[in-house]
Amino acid sequence: MKDSGNSFHARHLKRALDYVMNPEKTQRGRLVGAINCQADMAFEQMIDTKKQFGKTDKRQGYHIILSFKEDEVEPDRAFEITQKFVAEYLGDAYEVVFVVHDNTDHVHSHIVFNSVSFVDGKKYRYEKGDWAKYIQPITNKLCQEYGLSIIDVEDGSKEKQH
Template identity: 35%
Template sequence: MAVTKIHPIKSTLKKALDYIENPAKTDEKMLVSSFACSYETADIEFELLLSQAMQKGNNLAHHLIQSFAPGETTPEQAHEIGRQLADEVLQGKYPYVLTTHIDKGHIHNHVIFCAVDMVNQRKYVSNRQSYAYIRRTSDRLCKEHGLSVVMPGQDRGKSYAEWDAHRKGTSWKAKLKIAIDAAIPQAKDFDDFLRLLQEQGYEVKRGKYVSFRAPGQERFTRCKTLGETYAEEAITERIKGRFAERKPKENRKISLRIDLENSIKAQQS
């Protein structure tokens, strides 16, 4: 079984390429390949092609992820399936870098391809129809290679990690809360806390609200959406050991009524 997702890259193209080509994740780059470009200079080659684009837009490239169930395939087979998927979907028009990551509990492919094609210098159109084609092609290739296939309508647009988290009743938010709870006792201050989260692989974004994004997660998660004890101010107080969770305000009318009833009982006794 392979679960797929795709999202655009609007900035930090080189950073994204460096991430998927990480030697620690790709068996010292033995599981890195490319088409119509060199993976070492793909960012430069993509930018040159982007400069020739007939259409303007913010997308520099697209990042396609194909995740396999644990134990269902080998790194070599997964890489070959990823190559066949990229070749069929992109039809030889878009340069791409393909890598296979083996550092997690499940093998998964990353394909980053230029947003502009080499033939007509036109932008790739990513929509429901194009994604449905990716899914159908991925499912067919998995079937041809003897792997299981996700049933139609199930878990579209999720990475395997997200699918597995949903199956187990966990989520990105649940994992982030666990990471925060583990980091707070070790942190000297809030900046040290952020450093500890980064060491766990989280990307940090500071603005009006502090947000985190785990590897493979598409969107940032704001701390304040995790609950009262995970707001920035609360985390700071927890680090200092002074946080006290607010109790619900007591209903004053009920309190007065109870006091009155107790007073009457005392007078009657």
């Protein structure tokens, strides 16, 4: 998970969304998806959710980056995997924009989501150890399904499993 420090305020949320949805990195927007919001209106919808629950202060969003081994996955497959990850990890509780960038040597996904649940107004909490406990098992399961490299949760090393 990319951690932008303790100051992920509204302007940082807007910048993150603008950056990840850059048409030059997402095949002119073809590799942009959203759950529980519209990608082109995500920032406004996220801010509206915060206002509705009176939670416009402190951290405004989170940014997860999923990287795939170089030349191991095509952008469309990475998009499918990312969409499944978002559905399983964040479910129906948060407004989420997810994209695939294919403008570098390795395909990677960006996931930017609201810090406030539009369902109950609770703030997302990420604590030390959550990556290994919750996130990595989901990514490993999905990568195994698609025959891709996974990371050993115990020691963080990459290994190949099919």
